[in-house]
Each structure stands twice: as structure tokens, then as C-alpha cells.
Amino acid sequence: MPKSLLVTGGAGFIGANFVHYWLGQYPEDKVVVLDALTYAGNIANLDPVKDNRNFSFVHGNICDQDLAEKLLREHDADTIVHFAAESHVDRSITGPDAFIETNIIGTHSLLKAAKKLWIDEGLKPEHRFHHVSTDEVYGTLEADDPAFNESTPYAPNSPYSASKAASDHLVRAYLHTYGLQVSTSNCSNNYGPYHFPEKLIPLVITNILFNKALPIYGDGKQIRDWLYVEDHARGIELVINKGIVGECYNIGGINEWTNIDIVQLVCKLMNDTFAEDSELAKRFPEAQAAISGDAASLITYVKDRPGHDRRYAIDPTKAEGELGYVPAESFETGIKKTLQWYLDNEEWWSKVMDGSYQDWVESQYG
Numbered sequence: 540m541p542k543s544l545l546v547t548g549g550a551g552f553i554g555a556n557f558v559h560y561w562l563g564q565y566p567e568d569k570v571v572v573l574d575a576l577t578y579a580g581n582i583a584n585l586d587p588v589k590d591n592r593n594f595s596f597v598h599g600n601i602c603d604q605d606l607a608e609k610l611l612r613e614h615d616a617d618t619i620v621h622f623a624a625e626s627h628v629d630r631s632i633t634g635p636d637a638f639i640e641t642n643i644i645g646t647h648s649l650l651k652a653a654k655k656l657w658i659d660e661g662l663k664p665e666h667r668f669h670h671v672s673t674d675e676v677y678g679t680l681e682a683d684d685p686a687f688n689e690s691t692p693y694a695p696n697s698p699y700s701a702s703k704a705a706s707d708h709l710v711r712a713y714l715h716t717y718g719l720q721v722s723t724s725n726c727s728n729n730y731g732p733y734h735f736p737e738k739l740i741p742l743v744i745t746n747i748l749f750n751k752a753l754p755i756y757g758d759g760k761q762i763r764d765w766l767y768v769e770d771h772a773r774g775i776e777l778v779i780n781k782g783i784v785g786e787c788y789n790i791g792g793i794n795e796w797t798n799i800d801i802v803q804l805v806c807k808l809m810n811d812t813f814a815e816d817s818e819l820a821k822r823f824p825e826a827q828a829a830i831s832g833d834a835a836s837l838i839t840y841v842k843d844r845p846g847h848d849r850r851y852a853i854d855p856t857k858a859e860g861e862l863g864y865v866p867a868e869s870f871e872t873g874i875k876k877t878l879q880w881y882l883d884n885e886e887w888w889s890k891v892m893d894g895s896y897q898d899w900v901e902s903q904y905g
């Protein structure tokens with residue numbers, strides 16, 4: 540039987556990729572996106588599905604419980620996939636309030652709406668509230684520590700990860716206290732199309748094209764575990780379809796890189812792409828990749844992020860064993876696809892990077 544999904548934060552990076560993926564896999568399902576269109580949300584991210592008769596978009600805030608109830612009722616929704624969040628660690632350091640508001644209060648409003656309709660009114664005996672969380676709730680690893688698994692104790696270190704941890708606990712409590720049928724996935728760093736250019740990989744790609752410095756925080760030896768965004772969508776699909784109610788699943792691709800190595804790799808791929816395609820130098824004449832063939836000359840070490848987590852790594856054994864989860868994209872192909880997507884979609888990234896965003900970055904990092 541087709542599902543009816545309420546997807547929060549579907550105009551953001553991962554939410555939009557998830558909606559494209561889901562409607563491609565399940566064209567008979569209904570999908571309504573609820574998104575506040577903050578600086579990180581962009582309605583153009585949903586262009587690939589905008590003409591789909593089973594898709595609709597509602598501009599609104601997850602903190603508005605009445606609106607969430609109205610949407611669940613009107614769309615006869617049986618599934619919530621909850622992506623909406625403030626997601627950038629640096630912003631959580633300079634302005635934590637929005638993170639508390641959306642990530643904690645907003646998640647709680649959504650839980651209350653789901654409980655009211657699905658439990659109190661009994662409208663959907665079979666339902667699912669899927670909460671999209673992060674590996675950052677587990678804190679930081681030393682170089683030799685085993686990767687995070689689902690039993691790793693929570694130890695969040697930034698206001699962002701603390702707010703996500705709080706929301707994870709609320710989701711868990713709504714199962715144990717009220718019987719709401721919940722699941723949670725904790726994923727590692729995503730990359731791919733529609734990634735807002737404040738995050739490391741799209742920032743480096745677009746800064747190379749603008750001939751701007753590539754800021755490396757601290758010594759650049761911090762480690763992140765990168766996953767192509769569509770593989771995250773596949774993981775969430777498996778948890779919704781096959782995951783056990785009340786369980787948490789770690790999703791990742793066993794793909795650890797230091798930040799400096801990632802930045803060097805993107806520079807090399809960009810140099811190679813400029814060397815192969817002479818049109819690029821005409822489109823981006825200021826880029827070092829065009830002038831000297833050496834984008835890496837833009838690398839600039841800057842002050843470290845306060846409380847910067849040293850290493851994240853995900854152990855996906857549970858999702859592999861219980862759900863059959865296997866990432867489809869290799870890092871080699873995924874990063875090339877991503878770079879090509881940014882070269883092909885200059886209109887998208889120049890539109891989303893408006894003046895206020897650039898001003899904010901410069902005020903933080905000079």
C-alpha cells in the first residue's frame with residue numbers, strides 16, 4: 540500500500556536528495572515537504588520533483604504544532620521523516636539559540652503532533668516517526684579508537700550536537716512513554732549535490748572557482764567519514780521499510796579522510812578538470828585552476844573551530860547485518876560526480892550564496 544510521508548526540512552541538502560530518491564523509488568507514495576526555508580533551505584532544491592502530482596510543498600515551521608497536525612490530517616500521513624534542523628556546527632557556536640529552538644523545541648512539537656493524531660486519536664495504528672540524526676552525538680574519537688556503534692555513549696561537544704542529542708532522547712522517550720512508533724538513524728558526514736556552500740566540500744569547490752582562500756581549521760588533521768548523500772537516503776529507506784521500531788541505526792560508508800587530504804583531493808580533481816576542459820577557464824578566468832593549474836595554492840590555515848571534534852567514524856555493522864545496507868557509490872565516483880554537479884549548476888550556488896552568507900563567513904574567519 541502506498542505511504543503518505545510528511546518530510547520536514549525537505550528543501551535542505553539531505554532532505555531534498557531524499558525526496559528526489561523516494562519519489563523515484565515509490566512514485567505512488569505521497570510526499571508533502573514542510574520547510575521554513577531558512578538560509579539553508581531553497582525551494583529550487585525541489586525542482587526535480589515539483590511537477591510530480593504526488594508532491595506538495597508547505598512553507599512553515601516545525602515549531603508550529605497546529606500546522607503539523609493539520610498537515611498530518613489533510614495528507615492522511617502515516618510516516619514522518621524528520622530532517623529539519625539547524626545543521627552547521629560553526630553557526631551553533633556563534634548563535635546556539637536557533638539550534639535549541641528548531642532542533643529541540645521543533646522536534647518536540649512534531650512529536651506532540653504525531654502523538655496527538657496517531658496515538659491519542661488512534662488515526663494510524665501503523666505509523667512511523669523517523670528521526671534523522673548525526674554521528675556527532677557520540678562526541679570525538681582518538682586515532683586508535685573503534686568507530687562509533689549504536690552502544691557508544693552519547694557525549695556531544697558542540698551546541699549543535701548537544702541539541703541533536705536532546706532531540707534523539709525525546710524521540711526515544713515518546714516510544715517508551717507513549718508508544719509512538721519511532722526509529723532513528725545516526726549518519727556520518729554527507730556530500731553531494733545541493734550541499735550548501737558553507738560546509739567543507741562545497742565551500743572548497745566554490746571558493747576555488749571564485750579564487751578565494753580555502754580555510755583549513757587548526758592543523759587540518761581532523762578526520763571525518765564521508766558518505767554520498769544518496770547512500771544516506773538509501774539507508775533511511777531501509778530503516779523505514781525494514782528497521783525495528785525503537786531501534787537506532789548507524790549509517791556510514793567506512794570512508795575516513797583528514798580535512799587537509801580532502802581539500803588537496805578536491806584541488807587536484809579541479810586542476811585536472813580545468814586541464815581537460817578549456818571552456819572552464821573561459822567561464823572562471825579568475826580561478827587558480829585556470830591561471831596556474833594549482834588550486835591548492837589557495838589553501839590557508841586559519842584559527843581552529845572552538846571545541847573542534849578530532850575524529851568521527853561510523854561502524855555500520857548493524858545496518859549491514861539487519862537491513863542489508865551497502866553504500867552504492869564509491870568515494871572516487873561520488874566526489875567526481877559532486878564536483879561535476881557544481882560545475883554544471885553555477886546558477887544554483889551563486890543564487891544560494893547571497894551577500895548575507897558571505898558577510899557571515901568573513902565576520903567569523905576573516
Ligand code: NAD
Pocket residue numbers: 547548549550551552553554573574575576577578579580581599600601602621622623624625626627641645671672673674703725726727728729730735
Ligand atoms: P540543511 O541545513 O541543509 O537543511 C535543513 C533544512 O531544514 C533547511 O531546508 C531548512 O530550511 C529547514 N529548517 C530549518 N529550521 C526549520 C524549522 N524550524 N522548521 C522547518 N524547517 C526548518 O541540513 P542537512 O545537512 O540537509 O541535514 C538534514 C538533517 O540531517 C539534519 O537533521 C542534520 O542534523 C542531519 N545530518 C546531517 C548530516 C550532514 O552531513 N549534513 C549528517 C548526518 C545527519
Ligand code: DAU
Pocket residue numbers: 626627628629672673674675726727728729737738739740742754755756759761762763798844851
Ligand atoms: O558528522 C555529521 C555532521 O557533519 C552533521 O551532523 C553536520 O550537520 C554537518 O554539518 C557535518 O558537520 P562537520 O562539522 O563535520 O562538517 P563541516 O563541513 O562544517 O566541516 C567538516 C570538517 O572540515 C570539520 O572538521 C571542520 C573542517 N572545516 C570546515 C569548514 C567549513 C575546515 O577546516 N574549514 C572550513 O572552512
